[in-house]
Amino acid sequence: MHTTVVEVGPRDGLQNEERVLPADVKIELIERSVAAGITRIEAVSFVNPARVPQMADAEEVMAGVPRRGDVSYIGLVLNRRGLDRALAAGVDEVNAVVVATDTFCVRNQGVTTDQAMEAFDAIAKAAADAGVRCSVTIAAAFGCPFEGETPPERVAEIARRAHAAGAHEVALADTIGVGVPGQVRDLTRRVRAAAPGTPLRFHFHNTRNTGYANALAAVAEGVTVLDAATGGFGGCPFAPAATGNIATEDLLYALHREGGSTGIDATAVAATGAWLGEHLGKPAPALLGRAGPFPGIAG
Amino acid sequence: MHTTVVEVGPRDGLQNEERVLPADVKIELIERSVAAGITRIEAVSFVNPARVPQMADAEEVMAGVPRRGDVSYIGLVLNRRGLDRALAAGVDEVNAVVVATDTFCVRNQGVTTDQAMEAFDAIAKAAADAGVRCSVTIAAAFGCPFEGETPPERVAEIARRAHAAGAHEVALADTIGVGVPGQVRDLTRRVRAAAPGTPLRFHFHNTRNTGYANALAAVAEGVTVLDAATGGFGGCPFAPAATGNIATEDLLYALHREGGSTGIDATAVAATGAWLGEHLGKPAPALLGRAGPFPGIAG
Numbered sequence: 001m002h003t004t005v006v007e008v009g010p011r012d013g014l015q016n017e018e019r020v021l022p023a024d025v026k027i028e029l030i031e032r033s034v035a036a037g038i039t040r041i042e043a044v045s046f047v048n049p050a051r052v053p054q055m056a057d058a059e060e061v062m063a064g065v066p067r068r069g070d071v072s073y074i075g076l077v078l079n080r081r082g083l084d085r086a087l088a089a090g091v092d093e094v095n096a097v098v099v100a101t102d103t104f105c106v107r108n109q110g111v112t113t114d115q116a117m118e119a120f121d122a123i124a125k126a127a128a129d130a131g132v133r134c135s136v137t138i139a140a141a142f143g144c145p146f147e148g149e150t151p152p153e154r155v156a157e158i159a160r161r162a163h164a165a166g167a168h169e170v171a172l173a174d175t176i177g178v179g180v181p182g183q184v185r186d187l188t189r190r191v192r193a194a195a196p197g198t199p200l201r202f203h204f205h206n207t208r209n210t211g212y213a214n215a216l217a218a219v220a221e222g223v224t225v226l227d228a229a230t231g232g233f234g235g236c237p238f239a240p241a242a243t244g245n246i247a248t249e250d251l252l253y254a255l256h257r258e259g260g261s262t263g264i265d266a267t268a269v270a271a272t273g274a275w276l277g278e279h280l281g282k283p284a285p286a287l288l289g290r291a292g293p294f295p296g297i298a299g
Numbered sequence: 300m301h302t303t304v305v306e307v308g309p310r311d312g313l314q315n316e317e318r319v320l321p322a323d324v325k326i327e328l329i330e331r332s333v334a335a336g337i338t339r340i341e342a343v344s345f346v347n348p349a350r351v352p353q354m355a356d357a358e359e360v361m362a363g364v365p366r367r368g369d370v371s372y373i374g375l376v377l378n379r380r381g382l383d384r385a386l387a388a389g390v391d392e393v394n395a396v397v398v399a400t401d402t403f404c405v406r407n408q409g410v411t412t413d414q415a416m417e418a419f420d421a422i423a424k425a426a427a428d429a430g431v432r433c434s435v436t437i438a439a440a441f442g443c444p445f446e447g448e449t450p451p452e453r454v455a456e457i458a459r460r461a462h463a464a465g466a467h468e469v470a471l472a473d474t475i476g477v478g479v480p481g482q483v484r485d486l487t488r489r490v491r492a493a494a495p496g497t498p499l500r501f502h503f504h505n506t507r508n509t510g511y512a513n514a515l516a517a518v519a520e521g522v523t524v525l526d527a528a529t530g531g532f533g534g535c536p537f538a539p540a541a542t543g544n545i546a547t548e549d550l551l552y553a554l555h556r557e558g559g560s561t562g563i564d565a566t567a568v569a570a571t572g573a574w575l576g577e578h579l580g581k582p583a584p585a586l587l588g589r590a591g592p593f594p595g596i597a598g
Contacts (some may be wrong), residue, residue, distance in 0.1 A: 145591060177592050180556040181515055209549040209586045210503070210556075213512035216480055241591030250508040257479040257509075259587030287508045294442060294477050 001260045004225045005248060006201065007033045008042040010061070010077055011277070012245055013229035014056045015045065016237050019280050023057045024289070027064040029276060033230065034071050036268040038248075041065075042227070044096060045076035046085040052237060060274030062089040074135075076117075078109045078119030083123050085129035086132075092134040095171070096120045098162070100155050101144035104272035108139065108238045113154075117161050124165045136162045137203060141187060142172075142179030145239045152183075152288075158191040170198050171227065174214065176242045177207025181217035188221045203227035204246045206285070209244040211256055221259065226251065231273030249273050300559045303524045304547060305500065306332045307341040308575070309360070310375055311544055312528035314344065314353045315536050318579050322356045326363040328575060332529065333370050335567040337342055337547075340364075341526070342395060344375035345384040351536060361388040373434075377408045377415075382422050385431075392432040394470070395419050397461070399454050400443035403474075407438065407537045412453075416460050423464045434468035435461045436502060440486060441478030442473075445540045451486055455493040462494030470526065473513065475541045476506025480516035487520045499568050501525035503545045504533070505584070510545040518559065525550065532574030546585030548572050561587035 009032075010026050030043055043065060049056035058075065065073060074093045075086035086094050098116040099105035107115045120136055127134035141155045159170050172187055184202070191200060202218045204211040204227070215226050232247030252266035270289035277284040309325050309332075329342055339459045342364060348355035354486070357374065364372060373392045374385035385393050397415040398404035404412045419435055426433035440454045458469050470487055484502070488500060503510040514525050531546030551565035569588035575584040 145593070148593070176593070177590065180553055182557050198323075206508070207586060207590045208552050209511050209546070210553050212508050213553065214516050216512050225556060241589070242587075243590070247508070253507050254479055254509050254512065257477075258481050287506060287542075289538070291476070291506045291542070292444060294444070294447070294475070 001219065002224065003219060003255050003260055003262050004040060005038065005251060005262050005264060006040040006042060006225060006227045007038045007230060007232065007248055008203070008227045008245060009033070009231065009248065011055070012046050013231065013233040015052055016235035017054060017233060017280050020054050021279055023060040023064060024297040025279050026061045029230070030065050032216050032272040034066055034068065036272065037264040039070055039263070040072045040074065042074040042076060046082035047076070047078055058085070059089050062091065070239040077123060079119050080122050082125065083126055087130050091132065094123065094127050094134065096123050096134065096136045097139055098136060098158055098159060099139040100150050101140050103145040103146040103240065104140050104144050108236070113158065117158060120162060121165045122168065123184045124167060128166060133168045134166070135171060136167045137171040137173050139173045142174040142183050143176060145176050145242070151192055152187055155187055156194040159191040160194040163198045167198060169201055169225070170195055171201035171203050172205035174205055176239050177205035177211060177235055179204070179214050180210050181213050184214050184217040185221055188218065188223065201225040201227065205225035205242065205244060206232065206246050207241070207243045212250060215246055215251055216254060216258065219255070223264065230269055231276045233276065233280065233284065235250070244285045247273060247284065247288070251289040253288050300517060300518065300542040301523065302554050302559055302561050303339060304337065304473050304550060304561050304563060305339040305524060305526045306337045306523055306529060306547055307502070307526045307544060308528035308530065308532065308547065310341040310344050310354070312530065312532040314351055315534035316532060316579055317352060319353050319486050320578055322363060325360045328529070328571065329364050331571040333365055334366065335571065336563040338369055338562070339371045340371065341375060342585055345381035346375070346377055357384070357458065361390065376417050376422060379421055379425065382457060386429050391430065392434065393422065393426050394434045394436055395422050396436045396437040396438055399449050399457060400439050402445035403439050403443050403538065406496045408583050412457065416457060419461060420464045423466060427465055432467045433465070434500070435466045436470040436472050438472045438474045441473040441482050442475060444475050444541070451489055454486055455489040458490040459493040459495055462497045466497060467526070467541040468500055469494055470500035470502050471503055472502035474535055475538050476504035476510060478503070478512060478513050479509050483513050483516040484520055487517065487522065498524065500524040500526065504541065504543060505531065505545050506540070506542045511549060514545055515553060515557065518554070529568055530575045531574065531585040532579065543584045546572060546583065546587070548585050548587040552587050
């Protein structure tokens with residue numbers, strides 16, 4: 001089984017860090033990721049720089065990334081204004097965000113879930129007009145820090161609308177890391193039924209140590225695209241205690257040891273995770289880089 | 300599905316820590332565990348105090364633990380001498396260790412795997428004579444830091460011999476945290492075939508972030524007993540980079556959110572993990588205690 005691991009470290013991995021990295025370090029992170037074999041990268045977000053200063057230099061980063069035919073760069077957008085910036089910066093794909101619960105959606109992007117879906121309709125149409133792939137991430141799909149349990153019917157309904165709006169892919173995000181494999185299976189089935197034929201991607205955080213179990217559960221359901229962040233950094237500035245993404249290197253270790261392929265060098269990513277930790281002034285939450293060598297590490 | 304979580308923090312959680320805790324703190328750890336609802340505890344090991352000074356006060360700890368009819372205390376032993384100490388100290392069960400690879404077995408306990416199995420025969424017989432339950436942990440069942448891959452046939456053969464020797468339970472330990480769920484499923488089937496009717500227990504370390512996925516995979520295979528250590532501390536003094544056990548509190552979170560029952564209060568265990576971290580002078584690797592509250596935490 002081949003899994004496409006989407007590197008979200010340059011965006012989700014850095015957007016919640018106190019230390020704002022300069023553009024050249026972000027570009028080096030992306031260069032290292034590409035050299036390790038990563039082919040899809042959420043490189044930047046085009047959001048309000050006053051609210052997320054870590055991403056203020058999105059245009060500068062996009063201008064500096066290595067352009068190759070086999071690597072696709074994703075820009076995160078929340079509205080039409082962000083989309084216009086993303087298109088001008090030359091992204092290969094845009095990824096919009098709709099938070100599944102109203103309280104969190106208003107805190108994250110100033111609109112209700114319904115309003116965010118309306119914005120997505122406009123984003124998807126404009127992206128299609130521009131010939132750019134457009135996916136949507138349903139945030140807080142497994143639980144909300146403000147509202148508690150997220151009804152899975154609500155997630156399926158957002159997926160249905162995204163499908164109708166022409167989303168090229170739907171991602172389900174456990175933004176605050178509360179999910180478990182049973183939820184992965186349930187949501188996979190619901191969303192496949194609601195958005196038939198639309199590829200499914202998952203985005204896990206390891207806040208309560210369930211992220212890797214969730215990722216493997218998704219793969220067992222036939223999901224072939226997973227987000228991860230080198231070093232396991234990350235979190236959401238607008239949710240309390242939303243800690244790191246699952247780490248790319250640790251996900252690769254699990255996938256490779258399970259007999260899967262990714263085309264990505266886990267050892268190289270682990271080295272990048274340690275390097276990134278030096279730039280951020282804190283050790284990477286990822287464990288592969290700290291663990292002793294073992295012959296089973298697929299390079 | 301009910302899972303019995305065996306608390307191994309007082310033994311495996313502490314045996315590799317630089318700071319040697321006094322007996323009264325170990326006893327408090329055990330008291331807190333019992334108060335949280337834990338009913339099986341690997342409290343001590345009866346090994347050479349010159350080699351594992353963290354466990355030198357095993358008799359003192361056993362003399363101080365709360366005695367209740369519904370709580371079973373396990374003492375780890377490696378040989379007949381350890382067994383005699385364990386019986387004199389009044390343990391409810393003994394757990395012997397056989398490392399599945401010779402290099403690691405010699406480093407861990409000074410004998411080859413074959414010699415350790417011979418020692419187990421004697422331990423099992425003497426324990427039966429004393430009317431004490433006797434289980435065996437097959438260490439390095441998923442991989443060896445010195446020999447690499449552990450042949451699963453070797454693990455099954457040890458289980459077969461343990462079954463023949465009268466082991467009341469066989470535990471498979473991923474001592475260095477290299478395993479993945481596919482191995483859990485494979486070993487479960489092999490060991491069940493080799494030791495028919497003998498209850499199976501698993502012991503996972505989260506060294507490469509696969510420990511919780513492995514635990515849930517075991518439960519999915521029908522395994523009902525799992526080791527874990529409060530706070531996620533732990534490791535083996537005789538293996539390089541063998542880091543923490545899966546944390547009891549994080550395992551409970553996953554099990555409870557999956558709809559399972561344990562009879563144990565996850566929030567209380569998380570508080571004990573933080574308390575233990577203060578005594579050890581380092582933060583607990585467990586994540587539940589650091590994560591924000593979420594209504595889904597089964598107490």
